[in-house]
Amino acid sequence: MIAILNSGTGNIKSVKNSLDYLSISNEIVNDLSFFESKYTKLILPGVGSFKSAMSNLKVGKFYSKIVDIKLKKFPILGICLGSQILCNIGFEAGNTKGFGFIDGKVGRINTNLRLPHIGWNNVSITKNHKIFENLEKEFAAYFVHKYCIKVPNENQTYAVTSYEETFPSIVINDNVIGMQFHPEKSQKNGLLLLKNFSELNVS
Amino acid sequence: MSVKKRIIPLLTTIDSRLVKSIKFDKLIDVGDPIKTAKIFNDSDADELILLNIKRNNRTVSDSLKLIDKIAKNCFMPLSVGGGIRSYVDAKNLFNSGADKVIINSATFENKKLIEEISINYGSQSIIVSLDFKKNGNLYDIYSECGTFKQNINMKKYIDEIENIGIGEIFINSIDSDGSMKGFDLNLFNFVSQYTKAPLIGCGGAGNFKHLKDAFLNCNLSAVACGSLFNFGDNNPIRAKNYLSNYNLDFKLVNQ
Numbered sequence: 462m463i464a465i466l467n468s469g470t471g472n473i474k475s476v477k478n479s480l481d482y483l484s485i486s487n488e489i490v491n492d493l494s495f496f497e498s499k500y501t502k503l504i505l506p507g508v509g510s511f512k513s514a515m516s517n518l519k520v521g522k523f524y525s526k527i528v529d530i531k532l533k534k535f536p537i538l539g540i541c542l543g544s545q546i547l548c549n550i551g552f553e554a555g556n557t558k559g560f561g562f563i564d565g566k567v568g569r570i571n572t573n574l575r576l577p578h579i580g581w582n583n584v585s586i587t588k589n590h591k592i593f594e595n596l597e598k599e600f601a602a603y604f605v606h607k608y609c610i611k612v613p614n615e616n617q618t619y620a621v622t623s624y625e626e627t628f629p630s631i632v633i634n635d636n637v638i639g640m641q642f643h644p645e646k647s648q649k650n651g652l653l654l655l656k657n658f659s660e661l662n663v664s
Numbered sequence: 665m666s667v668k669k670r671i672i673p674l675l676t677t678i679d680s681r682l683v684k685s686i687k688f689d690k691l692i693d694v695g696d697p698i699k700t701a702k703i704f705n706d707s708d709a710d711e712l713i714l715l716n717i718k719r720n721n722r723t724v725s726d727s728l729k730l731i732d733k734i735a736k737n738c739f740m741p742l743s744v745g746g747g748i749r750s751y752v753d754a755k756n757l758f759n760s761g762a763d764k765v766i767i768n769s770a771t772f773e774n775k776k777l778i779e780e781i782s783i784n785y786g787s788q789s790i791i792v793s794l795d796f797k798k799n800g801n802l803y804d805i806y807s808e809c810g811t812f813k814q815n816i817n818m819k820k821y822i823d824e825i826e827n828i829g830i831g832e833i834f835i836n837s838i839d840s841d842g843s844m845k846g847f848d849l850n851l852f853n854f855v856s857q858y859t860k861a862p863l864i865g866c867g868g869a870g871n872f873k874h875l876k877d878a879f880l881n882c883n884l885s886a887v888a889c890g891s892l893f894n895f896g897d898n899n900p901i902r903a904k905n906y907l908s909n910y911n912l913d914f915k916l917v918n919q
Contacts, residue, residue, distance in 0.1 A: 472758045472785065478736055508786040542786075575862045577788045577831055580667040580885060581710060581915040601668065601915040603741060605788045605831070624666055646763065648708055648739045 463487040463659060464500040468517045473506050476540070479645040479652060485659045493526040496535075502659065503530055507542030511551030511567055511608070514542050515559065524560075531562055534636045536661045541606060544632065544639025553608055562637040564614035565629070569607055572625035579605045584630045584642065588619045592638065592657045600650040602630070602642035609641060636661075668913045669879055670710040670886035671900045673893045674866065675700060677746075678718045680726055684895050685717065686842035688795070688810035694894050701734040704893075708917050709740060709900050713834075713888055715766065716746025719809055724753045728760045735761025743791055751780045758785060766834060768793040769807035771825060772814055779828045787829030791864070795836045796851055803851060810838045819858045826861060832885065833859055837867035844870025844891050852882040864888050872898075872906040879912050 465476050467489050480487040488500075496503070505527075507514050518524045531537055539547045548559045551567040559567070570578055581601045586593055602622075609628035620631035622641070632639040638658065644651035675697050676683055682697045697714065704712055714734070716727045727744050735742055744757050745766025754765045754777075770777050771792055778790055795810055796803040805814045805821075822833070835855050837848035845868055852865045862885035865878055869892040878887050892898055904914045 472761075472763060472789070474735065474759060474761050475763060478761060479739055482737065482739070508789060509784065510786070513783070574666065575860055575883075575885065577862070578667055579788065579831065579862050580670050582667045604667070605741075607788075643741075646739060646741050652739060 462500050463502045463504060464490045464493070464496060465504045465506065466493070466523065467491050468514070468521055468523055472508060475643070475645045476504060476506050479655055480659070483652060483656050483659070485656070491521075493523055493530070496526065496530055497533070500535075502536045502538070502661070503527070505537065505539045505543035505546070507540060507544075507546065509542060511542065511545055511553040511559070512555060512557045514546050515551075515557050518546075527560065531560070531637060536636045536658065537562075537638065538658050539637070539639040540645070541641060541643055544641055545608060545610065547632070547637055547639045548610055551608070563610070563617055563632045563634050563639055565610040565617075565632070566612055567608050568611045570609050570624055570626050570628065574625055576607045577605055578607070578624040582622050582624065582642075584620045584622055586620045586631075590619055590633060591661060592633075592654060593619075594657050596650060596653055602644070602647040602651060604630075604642045606641060610639075666913070667885075668915050669884070671875065671903055671914070672711045672713050672864065672886050672888045673704050673709050673900060674713045674715065674888040674890040675894070676715045676717045676890055677726065677730065678716070680730060682894060683717070684842060684891050688717075688838050688841055690842070697730055698733050700894065702737060704900070705738045705740070707899060707901055708915070710886070710915055711741040711743065712738065713743045713745070713766070715744075717809060718746070719811075722747035724748060724757060728756055731757060731760045731762050745791070745793060749777075751777060754781050754785075758789070764789050764791050764831060766791040766793050768795065769812075772807055772816065772821075775824060775828060778825060778830060782829040788831040790830045791832045791834050792825055792830050793834040793836065794855065795838050796848075797838045798848075803854060806838060818855070822859045826859065830861060832862045832864055834864045834866060834888065840868030842891055843868050844895075846870065846874040847878045847887070849878060849881050852878065852884060856883050862886070866890075872903050875903055876907055876910050876912075879907070880910065
């Protein structure tokens with residue numbers, strides 16, 4: 462069963478709706494204490510700011526539990542802000558340390574175009590992975606963000622997207638996956654990614 | 665390569681029925697919003713906007729019921745508005761499946777509302793809606809479904825709400841609403857110069873050429889269309905096929 466973490470803010474219903482639609486068993490959880498006894502994968506949704514997201518996770522005592530889940534190799538999927546906090550540090554509203562599961566800093570998208578980057582944009586796959594099964598090399602997904610991963614690690618960059626600046630739209634490090642776009646809002650391709658995520662084996 | 669342009673079907677409702685208006689008036693019933701939303705979802709619409717335009721005794725509870733049903737089978741962004749007055753209204757809508765909330769009248773009275781939503785759900789979850797009526801060569805801003813004229817300085821207002829943090833601005837022309845004679849492009853360009861937010865243009869679309877003119881002559885991120893898709897047999901897929909001849913980038917069905 463997949464655990465969708467409710468750390469206090471954000472819209473987690475869409476993630477739940479999409480997994481329900483795919484008949485993938487899932488639960489919204491407010492407590493990760495007994496994660497291993499019931500769940501095999503974790504989804505970190507996220508809206509708000511890097512700073513408030515990390516603060517909520519520390520307040521709710523989720524931080525150390527998530528580190529533990531990562532070390533035990535359970536697949537973790539971070540969505541949007543949830544993917545950004547997987548990185549080393551975020552520069553939104555001051556400097557905030559992230560989990561450091563993914564190499565990279567999170568800063569404002571370098572562009573003269575209007576922000577947020579909102580709407581459908583192309584995701585171009587740069588490295589193969591099981592999670593891309595049955596997906597085209599380039600597909601459209603729904604983005605809504607002002608910040609992106611900077612100075613990424615090429616080995617952890619699996620797909621890129623451009624909004625004047627080219628940034629990683631999918632990052633993967635072993636059992637940790639981050640998607641800058643919203644798969645639960647990206648129709649067929651997004652649902653396919655979620656389905657593939659649900660079928661990943663614990664490495 | 666950049667973000668694609670969006671064509672957003674607009675569902676205006678009163679008491680759980682889909683309605684069409686002309687100049688925010690002369691309302692007629694044009695169907696069932698849930699069935700209509702499903703058709704748009706099945707044809708991979710970019711997003712959906714649901715607006716409750718009931719005049720009297722409007723609460724968000726009608727929207728909550730609709731959104732709850734629509735969101736279960738809708739895997740693109742859903743924006744909901746109409747009568748949002750409090751943070752609790754917004755929170756309930758998000759909990760029912762809305763991705764973005766559209767706020768109009770309440771923002772004039774209470775900027776703290778959008779501040780609170782922004783802090784908890786992110787600024788990108790807020791669309792501030794502005795309704796305009798022509799006044800000679802200029803435009804007046806109206807709230808309360810076009811019944812109350814706001815005497816505010818638009819630049820100052822937009823600066824204030826952008827400082828608090830918003831996602832997009834939805835521009836609606838009351839004069840062109842429901843006319844199906846074309847958008848008010850001057851209006852879009854007028855507002856555009858005062859804001860850095862992505863813009864959704866609305867009011868008056870009647871054929872695909874209107875959409876082409878809007879995208880080619882205005883800096884719009886998206887257009888929202890009510891009558892074009894709900895009062896006739898046009899659909900976003902055919903619109904995109906037409907527009908693809910003009911070097912405009914859209915999410916296509918097979919993507």
